[in-house]
Amino acid sequence: MDLSWLFNGPTLIFLAGGLGITLELAAISIAISFVTGVLLALGRLSRFRPLSLIVTTYIEGMRAVPVLLVIFFAYFALPRILGLKLDPFVAGVIALSAFTAALVAEIVRAGILAVPKGLTEAALSQGLSQAQVLRIVTLPIAVRQMMPALVAQFVTLLKDTSLTAVIGILELTRRGQIVFAQPPFQPIPVFALIALIYFTANFGLSQIGRRLEARTL
Numbered sequence: 001m002d003l004s005w006l007f008n009g010p011t012l013i014f015l016a017g018g019l020g021i022t023l024e025l026a027a028i029s030i031a032i033s034f035v036t037g038v039l040l041a042l043g044r045l046s047r048f049r050p051l052s053l054i055v056t057t058y059i060e061g062m063r064a065v066p067v068l069l070v071i072f073f074a075y076f077a078l079p080r081i082l083g084l085k086l087d088p089f090v091a092g093v094i095a096l097s098a099f100t101a102a103l104v105a106e107i108v109r110a111g112i113l114a115v116p117k118g119l120t121e122a123a124l125s126q127g128l129s130q131a132q133v134l135r136i137v138t139l140p141i142a143v144r145q146m147m148p149a150l151v152a153q154f155v156t157l158l159k160d161t162s163l164t165a166v167i168g169i170l171e172l173t174r175r176g177q178i179v180f181a182q183p184p185f186q187p188i189p190v191f192a193l194i195a196l197i198y199f200t201a202n203f204g205l206s207q208i209g210r211r212l213e214a215r216t217l
Contacts, residue, residue: 006189011179018175019197025089025171026158029096033157034150036097037104042134044109055105062102068163071095075167092164100157107153111146112138144213151209155202172197 005011043055062070074095079086086094115138123133165174176194180187 003189005184006179006186006193015172015175015179015193015197018170018172019201021089021169022158022161022171023201025092025096025161025164025169026154028093029100029157029161030154032093032097033100033104036101038108040101040105041108041112044105045112059102059105062099063106067095067099067160068166070099071163071167074098088164088168091167092161092169096157096160096164099160100153103153104150107146107149108142110149111142114145115141147209147213151206151213154209155205158202158205159198 040055040059043051044059046052046055071092075086075088075091078091078094119137119141120133123137124130128136161171162173164171165177170178172194176190180190
């Protein structure tokens with residue numbers, strides 16, 4: 001089979017541009033969702049009942065809807081609510097971050113709850129404040145517990161970036177569609193290549209996660 005139409009400079013550069021957008025979208029969303037997820041987890045664990053209730057409602061609401069619906073909301077509904085126009089990339093980041101943050105929050109919460117109470121009580125008895133115990137004792141131990149689940153969630157996020165094609169983002173999958181829509185109209189080689197690219201990216205992300213996990217042990 002002649003694949004010179006696929007493995008040529010312009011086509012590979014075009015697909016590489018899509019990969020760049022995919023990785024940028026994923027990296028920004030991972031950073032935002034992690035920070036937001038930690039804050040949401042702390043909010044859900046808060047003893048301040050109204051805050052805990054609001055955060056719990058948000059988390060459960062996000063977990064109950066498909067990410068594609070969140071993407072549509074961020075691109076079509078949110079601009080009307082805010083009275084401004086959102087770039088598709090920005091809308092994609094907002095949607096992926098908001099959705100993933102809810103899932104990250106549950107992972108972080110489970111990690112915090114897995115820390116033995118005896119350790120936190122011992123730290124408190126030494127005169128440390130709640131904030132110090134959280135920073136010095138609870139979170140470092142919790143990170144070890146939640147690292148595999150976090151990596152798995154971020155791998156899922158990387159794959160979910162393909163859904164942003166529906167709002168016009170020319171990420172990797174969308175560019176693959178454009179390529180196979182041109183002569184000689186062969187989708188199998190195109191999507192086999194794209195699948196290999198996704199596998200490589202996700203494998204790399206998994207390896208980074210394993211190294212981070214090993215460093216926390």
